[in-house]
Amino acid sequence: MKANTVNYELPVLFRIFITFMKISPLTFGGGIAMIPHIEREIVQKRGWFAKEDVPSIVAIAQSAPGSIAINASIYMGHKVQGIPGAIAAMVGMLLPANLIIIVLTYLYVTYQDLAIVQAAFKGIRPAIIGLILYAACKIGRVSIRDPFTLLLFAAAAGLLFGLAISPVYLIIGGGLAGCLYSMCRNKRS
Amino acid sequence: MVLFNLFVEFFKIGLFGFGGGYAMIPLMAQAVREHQWISQQQFTDIIAIAGSAPGPIATNTALFIGYQTSGILGAGIAAAGNLLPSLIMVLLLIKVITKNARSNAVNHSLYGIHPVITALILYAGVRMGIENDLFSQVADYPQYGIMALAIILFYKKVSPLWVIGLSGIAGILIYS
Numbered sequence: 001m002k003a004n005t006v007n008y009e010l011p012v013l014f015r016i017f018i019t020f021m022k023i024s025p026l027t028f029g030g031g032i033a034m035i036p037h038i039e040r041e042i043v044q045k046r047g048w049f050a051k052e053d054v055p056s057i058v059a060i061a062q063s064a065p066g067s068i069a070i071n072a073s074i075y076m077g078h079k080v081q082g083i084p085g086a087i088a089a090m091v092g093m094l095l096p097a098n099l100i101i102i103v104l105t106y107l108y109v110t111y112q113d114l115a116i117v118q119a120a121f122k123g124i125r126p127a128i129i130g131l132i133l134y135a136a137c138k139i140g141r142v143s144i145r146d147p148f149t150l151l152l153f154a155a156a157a158g159l160l161f162g163l164a165i166s167p168v169y170l171i172i173g174g175g176l177a178g179c180l181y182s183m184c185r186n187k188r189s
Numbered sequence: 190m191v192l193f194n195l196f197v198e199f200f201k202i203g204l205f206g207f208g209g210g211y212a213m214i215p216l217m218a219q220a221v222r223e224h225q226w227i228s229q230q231q232f233t234d235i236i237a238i239a240g241s242a243p244g245p246i247a248t249n250t251a252l253f254i255g256y257q258t259s260g261i262l263g264a265g266i267a268a269a270g271n272l273l274p275s276l277i278m279v280l281l282l283i284k285v286i287t288k289n290a291r292s293n294a295v296n297h298s299l300y301g302i303h304p305v306i307t308a309l310i311l312y313a314g315v316r317m318g319i320e321n322d323l324f325s326q327v328a329d330y331p332q333y334g335i336m337a338l339a340i341i342l343f344y345k346k347v348s349p350l351w352v353i354g355l356s357g358i359a360g361i362l363i364y365s
Contacts, residue, residue: 025243060282063295065206066213066275067245074279083280090276097244098252098268104238105253112234116365121234123360124353125321126332128237130339131349132314135211136307143303152301156308161315167215170305171205178301179294 012081013088019046020073020092025100034069038076048080069093148181191259192266194224199251199270204278207299208306210246213271215313217250226258229320241353247271331363 019041026037035058043049049057061071070093077089111117144153152174159165198220206213214236221232232254239249248268255267286292318324323332335356342352 060279060286062209063286063299064275064278064282066203066209066272066278067206067247068209070245070248070272070275071279074276075283078280078283086276086280090272094244094248094268094272097242097249100242101239101244101249101252104242105235105256108234108238109257116361119363119365120357120360121237122332122364123335123356123358124237125230125233126318126323126336127339127352127356128233128240129314129318129321129323130336131240131343131352132211132214132236132310132317133336134340134343136310136314139208139211139303139310140307143307149300149304153304153308156305157311160308160312167219167309168201168205170309171207171302174301174303174305175298176301178299179297182293182297182300 013084015046016077016080016085016088017092020077020089021096023073024069024093024096034072038072042076048076152177192263195226195255195258195263195267196270198224199255199267200273202247202251203271203274206247206274207302211310212306213247214250215309217247217254218313218317221254226254229317231257233317233321237353241350331359335359 023034023037023041026034035054038057039051039054043051043054057072057075058068060075061068064071070090073089073093074086078086081088108117112121140153144150156170156174159170160167202213202216202220205216218229218232221227221229227235232250235250235253236246239246239253242249248271251267251271252264255263255265257263259266282295286295315324322328323336339352339356342355343349
């Protein structure tokens, strides 16, 4: 891993920016999809990281809240060039995607009342609900792995569907429950 | 005031969005419902648009909601609010965590948070279905068919761009 240099060099920041801008359009289908591209661009081409560092990039990106692709870029940018590097990487990651979405949004807002666009979205909406249900299954498969996590899932679902409790309290509750349960389990063993 | 609300809500969404972009959809749906920034149908549509474009779904959605409520400034503020927690938390984690391992406290919290997030996303999906007249008496069979096919295609690892494009064509053929 390359050590941080004391004075921030603009050319390096620019290189970070460009590198992440190139990875950004390849993040189709969620942040994890970009891992192979990180290995090629950041590890092999630039040599900013060793191959062994990739798992810790993924671990940090998944531990922090927010988009995995963004978190990973912040982490890598920081390692290369401190906080300015983190920001350069983050902005590079965002810019191409945001330009595309601004164009698409403009088209949507302009043409959303056309009959053909309405019909298209009537077909797209069920697909999106399918996508979200599928995302729930995918994250459920790795996160519900024992009776305790199944219980937490059932309790959260019950509270949501029955009482419409704010998601924020449930997330805080889940985190606390996870900590308490692990502490008790460690004491027993 | 709207700008302040946008910033605070999206900061909160960013802060509690453990588990990536999809984990933030339920939080966004809740905020949109409370503040009535856009209609639930528009919210579903923009997730479709964000999902078929590259890049983080959450930031793309934040940009749209911010723009719809208060123009370019709103878009910038919503996106900045959404990103700031990521920036702060990753930098904090770098300070706290040593090279390869996650700290125990983080691991234990995430162990409890992820099942809750699963329930949240499931709930968001069902609720969005209800608000878009799926799972209700108005729904018709083609819509269920598209949903089922979409799930199968996502399971088969077909790119979201294709699935959304095809379901759009299906919609045009069926409903126009």
